[in-house]
Amino acid sequence: SAVISQKPSRDICQRGTSLTIQCQVDSQVTMMFWYRQQPGQSLTLIATANQGSEATYESGFVIDKFPISRPNLTFSTLTVSNMSPEDSSIYLCSVDTGDSNQPQHFGDGTRLSIL
Amino acid sequence: AQKITQTQPGMFVQEKEAVTLDCTYDTSDPSYGLFWYKQPSSGEMIFLIYQGSYDQQNATEGRYSLNFQKARKSANLVISASQLGDSAMYFCAMRASTGNQFYFGTGTSLTVIP
Numbered sequence A: 001s002a003v004i005s006q007k008p009s010r011d012i013c014q015r016g017t018s019l020t021i022q023c024q025v026d027s028q029v030t031m032m033f034w035y036r037q038q039p040g041q042s043l044t045l046i047a048t049a050n051q052g053s054e055a056t057y058e059s060g061f062v063i064d065k066f067p068i069s070r071p072n073l074t075f076s077t078l079t080v081s082n083m084s085p086e087d088s089s090i091y092l093c094s095v096d097t098g099d100s101n102q103p104q105h106f107g108d109g110t111r112l113s114i115l
Numbered sequence B: 001a002q003k004i005t006q007t008q009p010g011m012f013v014q015e016k017e018a019v020t021l022d023c024t025y026d027t028s029d030p031s032y033g034l035f036w037y038k039q040p041s042s043g044e045m046i047f048l049i050y051q052g053s054y055d056q057q058n059a060t061e062g063r064y065s066l067n068f069q070k071a072r073k074s075a076n077l078v079i080s081a082s083q084l085g086d087s088a089m090y091f092c093a094m095r096a097s098t099g100n101q102f103y104f105g106t107g108t109s110l111t112v113i114p
Helices: none
Strands: A004-007 A011-012 A019-025 A030-038 A045-047 A067-071 A077-078 A089-096 A108-115 B003-005 B008-013 B020-021 B025-026 B034-039 B046-052 B064-069 B075-078 B088-096 B108-113
Touching: A004 A089, A019 A030, A019 A089, A030 A077, A045 A067, A045 A077, A067 B003, A077 A089, B003 B088, B025 B075, B034 B064, B034 B075, B046 B064, B046 B075, B046 B108, B075 B088
Parallel strands: A011 A108, B008 B108
Antiparallel strands: A004 A019, A019 A077, A030 A045, A030 A089, A067 A077, A089 A108, B003 B025, B020 B075, B034 B046, B034 B088, B064 B075, B088 B108
């Protein structure tokens, strides 16, 4: 399976600031996703990162708050903008081949705390 | 719509014993995949095992096996010979063949007692 490098692994940020999380894959992948996992909760899909075009956001998530880039088939970034304590979560990127019998594989996650 | 239900928020098991983590699902799609992931306290999501809806045999991967009962729409994870390193959150997930989105359950926290 693909090796996924996500960074930073953790950060502590001040409210009102923004942080960009990077996700690098060691091979070209069809699909990349970004998830949020709030403390003690399950994973919630933020958006699908589309190569060369705007990301597809799920209900409740907007581009102004979570801008996403995907310049090529191996790299994507998620920015968490104008952060508040409610944004304290683990953010995970995942990759997918598009085959329904294959799992999504995840990066190690970014544990973000907002003061 | 797809839905995954994990009714056990927390489970305890004695080291070297077997444990079953429950997962039920709901979907109208005839073809789908079921997945289990492990999330240690460090936060990464580790894929454990996959079961396809048309698979006749229950999936097995080392100490992990999946008790798949299609008529009951359940896909329980069985961990045999539990080890201290098995202490983690476990998530059941599903994907229908008609889409790419994964649907995750709420997770079960497993604690292995020495």
